[in-house]
Amino acid sequence: MSVNKVMVIGAGQMGSGIAQVFAQAGFEVKLNDIADESLNKGYARIEKLLSRNVEKERMIEQEKENALKQISTTTKLEDANDCDLVIEAVVENMDVKTKVFKQLDDITPKHAILATNTSSLPITDIAAVTERPSQVIGMHFMNPVPVMKLVEIIRAIQTSDETYQLIEETTKKLNKNPVEVNDYPGFVSNRVLMPMINEAIYTVYEGVAEPEAIDEVMKLGMNHPMGPLQLADFIGLDTCLYIMEILHEGFGDSKYRPCPLLRKYVSAGWLGKKSGRGFYVYE
Numbered sequence: 001m002s003v004n005k006v007m008v009i010g011a012g013q014m015g016s017g018i019a020q021v022f023a024q025a026g027f028e029v030k031l032n033d034i035a036d037e038s039l040n041k042g043y044a045r046i047e048k049l050l051s052r053n054v055e056k057e058r059m060i061e062q063e064k065e066n067a068l069k070q071i072s073t074t075t076k077l078e079d080a081n082d083c084d085l086v087i088e089a090v091v092e093n094m095d096v097k098t099k100v101f102k103q104l105d106d107i108t109p110k111h112a113i114l115a116t117n118t119s120s121l122p123i124t125d126i127a128a129v130t131e132r133p134s135q136v137i138g139m140h141f142m143n144p145v146p147v148m149k150l151v152e153i154i155r156a157i158q159t160s161d162e163t164y165q166l167i168e169e170t171t172k173k174l175n176k177n178p179v180e181v182n183d184y185p186g187f188v189s190n191r192v193l194m195p196m197i198n199e200a201i202y203t204v205y206e207g208v209a210e211p212e213a214i215d216e217v218m219k220l221g222m223n224h225p226m227g228p229l230q231l232a233d234f235i236g237l238d239t240c241l242y243i244m245e246i247l248h249e250g251f252g253d254s255k256y257r258p259c260p261l262l263r264k265y266v267s268a269g270w271l272g273k274k275s276g277r278g279f280y281v282y283e
């Protein structure tokens with residue numbers, strides 16, 4: 001089996017990036033969202049990033065047009081009925097994701113692989129709600145998708161070797177580097193990254209330093225491209241909180257306790273860059 005037609009579900013910051021890299025690699029992509037507005041925004045983001053690539057002479061106009069031609073948009077999940085691979089990138093919520101996977105299991109052809117871009121939710125539990133658990137896998141892209149080289153590929157306990165191999169090959173066709181990991185809370189990426197971000201939030205909460213100072217320490221002192229609070233705003237504080245809750249619940253260890261200040265910001269709707277305010281204010 002080979003992958004030709006792909007559906008990406010969720011046209012937010014991750015889904016639009018995933019659709020873009022598949023289209024650039026020549027795959028036929030259907031971009032799906034429940035909201036027309038999100039679809040339009042997601043498609044416009046792809047057009048803008050491709051145009052920027054042309055401006056910067058990283059691609060020619062014809063390559064941009066070719067990539068755009070590969071993408072269609074739809075609000076109908078039923079349009080996944082001829083897809084070989086579906087990548088789900090909706091909100092980080094288990095109920096929403098399992099509902100989508102149950103529907104996909106009915107809609108998609110029997111051979112199709114169902115992948116999730118979840119940051120932390122258990123792939124094993126998502127696979128278990130389908131009739132094809134051996135064809136369910138985590139395909140975890142990093143933000144911003146067009147720039148970051150890693151795809152963390154997470155094997156649920158039920159994932160078959162054939163499914164893993166096909167997803168690894170597909171990742172390489174996107175010009176990305178696959179890394180294989182097993183399904184435990186936070187996988188590798190967020191198990192290591194999120195406690196650092198949470199600790200940075202505790203240093204704000206405890207008045208150790210201002211956000212700018214904390215970010216400066218980590219950028220200049222540790223050569224991180226972004227400070228942890230700038231990165232938290234970029235990822236989305238709601239997503240950061242979901243991930244810390246999964247780590248806390250999954251390991252039952254108080255070292256993963258989400259900082260109360262993170263909870264407060266999320267309750268206030270201060271979700272970072274996407275809502276205009278987080279640890280920083282965005283115009």
Ligand code: CAA
Pocket residue numbers: 049052056118119141142143144145146147148189190193225226231235239
């Ligand atoms: N979307 C797409 N492309 C972007 C982008 C975005 N949001 N932001 C920047 N870029 C691209 C642009 O093409 C830009 O090049 P041009 O200006 O020439 O077009 C290039 O990246 C470099 O950008 P900048 O010069 O403006 O800024 P920079 O040198 O600081 O790089 C960055 C930007 C690549 C985002 C860098 O700051 C970085 O690597 N930050 C850390 C990102 C990171 O850690 N990501 C992982 C998050 S965790 C995760 O994703 C997993 C999870 O489950 C939460």
Ligand code: NAD
Pocket residue numbers: 009010011012013014015032033034035038089090091092093096100117118119120140141142143234235236239
């Ligand atoms: P986002 O809020 O930017 O986008 C989510 C999109 O999903 C929205 O456009 C929303 O309308 C759509 N949506 C919600 N329910 C839907 C449904 N039932 N069907 C179709 N579309 C639906 O979120 P995001 O930051 O792109 O994150 C998406 C997923 O990727 C999450 O699981 C997140 O944990 C994961 N992820 C995020 C990052 C990050 O840095 N933000 C990095 C890696 C992985």
